[in-house]
Amino acid sequence: MTVKQFEFNALGENTYVVYDATKECVIIDPGCYDAQEQSTLSRFISGEQLSVKMLLNTHCHIDHVLGNSFVKRTYKVGLTIHKKDIETLKANDIVAPLYGFQSYEAATADHYVEEGDILAFGNTELKVIFVPGHAPGHVAFVNEAENKCFGGDVLFRQSIGRTDLPGGDFDTLMNSIKEKLFALHDATTVYCGHGPSTTIGYEKQYNPFCGAGVV
Numbered sequence: 193m194t195v196k197q198f199e200f201n202a203l204g205e206n207t208y209v210v211y212d213a214t215k216e217c218v219i220i221d222p223g224c225y226d227a228q229e230q231s232t233l234s235r236f237i238s239g240e241q242l243s244v245k246m247l248l249n250t251h252c253h254i255d256h257v258l259g260n261s262f263v264k265r266t267y268k269v270g271l272t273i274h275k276k277d278i279e280t281l282k283a284n285d286i287v288a289p290l291y292g293f294q295s296y297e298a299a300t301a302d303h304y305v306e307e308g309d310i311l312a313f314g315n316t317e318l319k320v321i322f323v324p325g326h327a328p329g330h331v332a333f334v335n336e337a338e339n340k341c342f343g344g345d346v347l348f349r350q351s352i353g354r355t356d357l358p359g360g361d362f363d364t365l366m367n368s369i370k371e372k373l374f375a376l377h378d379a380t381t382v383y384c385g386h387g388p389s390t391t392i393g394y395e396k397q398y399n400p401f402c403g404a405g406v407v
Contacts, residue, residue, distance in 0.1 A: 193316050193338050195383060196236060201225045202292065203255040204386055207233065208342055211242050214314030218246040219267075220333065220342050221385065222259030225293060230262050237267075245313040249273045250344025251327035252281035253357070254288050256385065260299035270302030272311075274322065277329025280359060305331060318342075323372050325365025326353030332373070339380040341392075347373055347382055349390040352401045369402060 196209040200223035207224060211217035217237070224230045237244065244267035249257060252273060260271055273281065281301060288296035305311070307322035311333065318333040326345045333342040345353040347369055355362040373382070378393030395402060 193335055193340065195340065197383065197389075198224070198229075198233060198236075200229045200233075201255055201258055205255040205258075206383070206385055206387075207259070208383055209233070209236065209242070210316070210318075210342070211240070212314040212316045215240070215242050216245050216314035216316075217242040218248055218311070218313055218318070219244060219263055220248045221250055221256040221344065222247070222263045223255050223257075224259035224262060225295075230259065233259065233263075234266060244269055246311060247271050248311070248318075248333060249277070249281075250332060250342060250385065251330040252277045252284070253327060253345070254284045254291055254293060254296070256344070257281065257284060257299070258293060258296060261297040264299055271299055272303040272305055273301045274306070274329035274331050275304045276324070277327055280327055280329065283358070307331075321372050323368035325355060325361055325363075325368045327357070328359035330368075334376065334380075339377050341373070341376060341380050341382045343373065343382045343384060345385040347390070347395060347399075348384050348386065349388050350395070350399050351387075352399070353385075366402070374402075 198207040205223035208220040247263045247269045305320045309320040311318045323346045380392045
């Protein structure tokens with residue numbers, strides 16, 4: 193499995209294209225906002241001769257969904273989210289201008305996932321785990337075969353997601369981290385919604401929010 197990371201929009205959001213030897217791919221959290229960012233994404237996909245099979249949102253905060261409509265329209269795929277983030281997605285009509293995204297084009301969800309669902313493309317499987325706290329319908333996508341996790345804004349390198357936005361809750365977030373993410377293998381690479389990737393083992397040892405030396 194190959195992971196291509198892009199940093200898009202003014203909020204520095206990480207968008208991921210995940211693919212394997214079959215050239216089938218999924219796009220996770222497309223934050224591409226303007227024509228240049230959209231072109232960057234599409235040129236990579238065409239250059240690698242990839243076939244887009246799914247559009248996935250870990251959660252629906254504005255910086256993670258700016259490119260949803262572009263991806264849906266360009267690659268004729270439906271949008272997949274957790275049902276508990278429907279309201280978060282709908283709220284972006286109001287939220288977008290507040291963050292300066294005047295040209296935001298809303299997209300509706302087409303498919304919904306629940307914890308334990310398996311999303312398959314090519315030779316790859318992603319397992320859905322439910323990790324609310326930063327957003328009410330936040331999920332992560334885990335490839336257990338290769339110890340890789342696309343965690344959105346739950347866990348960052350030596351930090352955690354903010355909980356002061358609507359639907360956020362600190363205790364719920366910490367439970368998601370300790371009960372769900374920290375249950376993954378220590379070698380698991382976490383591809384974060386912002387900033388560099390990290391590993392579960394590193395965060396157990398060094399994340400000040402989670403308590404250094406967590407076993």
